[in-house]
Amino acid sequence: xxxxxxxxxxxxxxxxKQSGQMLCQExxxxxxxxxxxxxxxxxxxxxxxxKVLVAxxxxxxxxxxxxxxxxxxxxxxxxxxxVTIDExxxxxxxxxxxxxxxxxxxxxxxxxxxxxxxxxxxTLDEIMADSGDRNACTYCGVFRRWILNxxxxxxxxxxxxxxxxxxxxxxxxxxxxxxxxxQNLTRIGxxxxxxxxxxxxxIKPLREIPERETALYVMARDxxxxxxxxxxxxxxFRAKIRDFLQEINQEHPTIxxxxxxxxxxxxxxxxxxxxxxxxxxxxxxxGEPAAAELCKACSFRKQWKKE
Amino acid sequence: xxxxxxxxxxxxxxxxKQSGQMLCQExxxxxxxxxxxxxxxxxxxxxxxxKVLVAxxxxxxxxxxxxxxxxxxxxxxxxxxxVTIDExxxxxxxxxxxxxxxxxxxxxxxxxxxxxxxxxxxTLDEIMADSGDRNACTYCGVFRRWILNxxxxxxxxxxxxxxxxxxxxxxxxxxxxxxxxxQNLTRIGxxxxxxxxxxxxxIKPLREIPERETALYVMARDxxxxxxxxxxxxxxFRAKIRDFLQEINQEHPTIxxxxxxxxxxxxxxxxxxxxxxxxxxxxxxxGEPAAAELCKACSFRKQWKKE
Numbered sequence: 342x343x344x345x346x347x348x349x350x351x352x353x354x355x356x357x358k359q360s361g362q363m364l365c366q367e368x369x370x371x372x373x374x375x376x377x378x379x380x381x382x383x384x385x386x387x388x389x390x391x392k393v394l395v396a397x398x399x400x401x402x403x404x405x406x407x408x409x410x411x412x413x414x415x416x417x418x419x420x421x422x423x424v425t426i427d428e429x430x431x432x433x434x435x436x437x438x439x440x441x442x443x444x445x446x447x448x449x450x451x452x453x454x455x456x457x458x459x460x461x462x463x464t465l466d467e468i469m470a471d472s473g474d475r476n477a478c479t480y481c482g483v484f485r486r487w488i489l490n491x492x493x494x495x496x497x498x499x500x501x502x503x504x505x506x507x508x509x510x511x512x513x514x515x516x517x518x519x520x521x522x523x524q525n526l527t528r529i530g531x532x533x534x535x536x537x538x539x540x541x542x543x544i545k546p547l548r549e550i551p552e553r554e555t556a557l558y559v560m561a562r563d564x565x566x567x568x569x570x571x572x573x574x575x576x577x578f579r580a581k582i583r584d585f586l587q588e589i590n591q592e593h594p595t596i597x598x599x600x601x602x603x604x605x606x607x608x609x610x611x612x613x614x615x616x617x618x619x620x621x622x623x624x625x626x627x628g629e630p631a632a633a634e635l636c637k638a639c640s641f642r643k644q645w646k647k648e
Numbered sequence: 649x650x651x652x653x654x655x656x657x658x659x660x661x662x663x664x665k666q667s668g669q670m671l672c673q674e675x676x677x678x679x680x681x682x683x684x685x686x687x688x689x690x691x692x693x694x695x696x697x698x699k700v701l702v703a704x705x706x707x708x709x710x711x712x713x714x715x716x717x718x719x720x721x722x723x724x725x726x727x728x729x730x731v732t733i734d735e736x737x738x739x740x741x742x743x744x745x746x747x748x749x750x751x752x753x754x755x756x757x758x759x760x761x762x763x764x765x766x767x768x769x770x771t772l773d774e775i776m777a778d779s780g781d782r783n784a785c786t787y788c789g790v791f792r793r794w795i796l797n798x799x800x801x802x803x804x805x806x807x808x809x810x811x812x813x814x815x816x817x818x819x820x821x822x823x824x825x826x827x828x829x830x831q832n833l834t835r836i837g838x839x840x841x842x843x844x845x846x847x848x849x850x851i852k853p854l855r856e857i858p859e860r861e862t863a864l865y866v867m868a869r870d871x872x873x874x875x876x877x878x879x880x881x882x883x884x885f886r887a888k889i890r891d892f893l894q895e896i897n898q899e900h901p902t903i904x905x906x907x908x909x910x911x912x913x914x915x916x917x918x919x920x921x922x923x924x925x926x927x928x929x930x931x932x933x934x935g936e937p938a939a940a941e942l943c944k945a946c947s948f949r950k951q952w953k954k955e
Contacts, residue, residue, distance in 0.1 A: 519910075
């Protein structure tokens with residue numbers, strides 16, 4: 342009979358293919374929490390006194406980040422604030438916002454809900470109704486980062502934590518290898534590094550946790566999560582890579598780790614050689630950090646004004 | 649109606665997804681030959697007076713390499729010799745050897761057939777019958793390289809040309825990215841670079857030609873080719889990556905090129921940083937180049953002697 346490798350409990354909830362380890366619910370929760378907290382320490386993702394803004398969509402990954410970082414808040418190592426961005430996606434985002442609110446209430450963490458409508462004057466639905474040419478994810482990603490960075494400053498946050506897991510990160514690495522996009526590769530990592538003022542460092546505490554374990558964690562912890570998929574999701578290149586990685590992971594259960602480890606060895610070398618001396622400037626419209634005269638968000642917004 | 653982009657012939661045999669270009673049989677053959685000869689020149693794969701040994705299995709890729717390099721032989725720029733290795737795979741290799749012979753006869757190129765049995769004392773079938781533990785491809789690859797390198801010296805060859813195409817190369821790059829095998833990555837390229845004496849430089853003239861175009865080329869040229877698959881083929885990791893790349897290539901027809909271009913930018917940086925100062929030594933058994941005291945081939949052979 343299968344028994345928990347830690348405590349001998351016969352009710353195991355996971356057999357880790359990558360290591361053969363079997364764990365019961367309680368030991369799995371503990372093992373995951375310890376692993377993430379250890380990664381945070383080892384990679385110096387936070388320092389005492391940090392105010393961490395959690396980008397909380399209500400999905401399993403961001404709910405898990407909030408739950409684990411709350412441990413550091415309870416121990417008064419960091420302060421926390423959660424922000425949910427309401428993109429204005431009718432029939433989808435409302436539930437995510439509710440669930441995010443349940444989670445913050447449960448933990449007693451301050452929660453802000455900010456909307457595309459308030460910051461941009463348009464919901465994502467309105468943006469997409471007007472523009473057939475571009476992928477929703479392109480707009481949405483640019484605007485979410487733009488808003489998040491502003492809210493971080495408004496809140497006096499010193500870090501922004503996102504829920505990117507091992508699968509997400511490996512997909513990004515593979516996409517950029519395959520597209521030959523070396524510039525993007527130099528920016529992938531557990532911690533965004535920017536010397537630019539006005540730019541809040543982003544951290545990914547779940548970067549080493551496989552997606553199936555983030556799903557299992559929120560179930561095991563019985564946390565409310567928003568499971569619906571975004572109706573605009575249609576990034577087929579990423580979806581293809583995700584499917585491939587998941588499939589190959591069946592027979593090669595350490596493949597995402599080896600991809601990540603290989604990349605982490607390559608990255609500093611690429612950075613040294615290829616990263617432009619990109620002293621980010623400041624957008625002349627909004628004052629946010631920008632690679633060009635206008636930041637991406639303002640260059641999209643300018644197009645609307647012309648219409 | 650679709651017409652050849654070069655000559656207007658309505659009988660087109662290819663519509664290149666990556667560029668939209670349509671070509672008739674004659675213009676396709678000419679375009680491919682020009683492309684490969686241009687790549688050879690641009691990348692300085694041969695110099696006047698080289699004696700190039702073609703590793704000729706009889707499969708479509710090696711037959712194509714022989715056919716195109718023969719153009720340089722006819723123009724007296726290089727000399728050619730073809731070598732077919734008979735691994736001793738019953739019911740499979742015999743046909744390949746015959747077809748290789750047909751091709752060299754057609755062109756009037758010197759042809760040598762060398763066997764595992766002669767060089768190792770055992771056929772691959774005999775090796776595999778004795779050893780259940782290891783993948784046939786591991787043995788076969790090591791021994792083929794070992795024999796090829798010896799034959800190259802016996803023939804006074806200055807280069808060894810292989811039929812690796814764009815798909816093969818992209819697969820190798822992806823495999824090593826995913827396995828995090830940086831050392832191997834530093835050795836992938838259009839031309840093997842080794843300062844070691846006794847090591848003949850290997851070149852891959854078809855590195856930028858997609859697999860489907862090598863197949864189409866030998867058909868268009870009506871060259872005899874061996875189409876059967878090796879009965880030992882079972883490298884499932886490579887096969888999975890091949891299937892994935894081919895599938896994604898349907899919608900992203902430049903993906904293999906962008907992977908290759910990205911890698912070619914990264915590689916020199918990796919080489920500078922990661923390639924061990926691997927001054928290859930010489931194997932104490934056979935005198936061939938070796939990374940350790942014994943080369944891989946001799947270390948396998950030593951195991952047999954013990955048996």
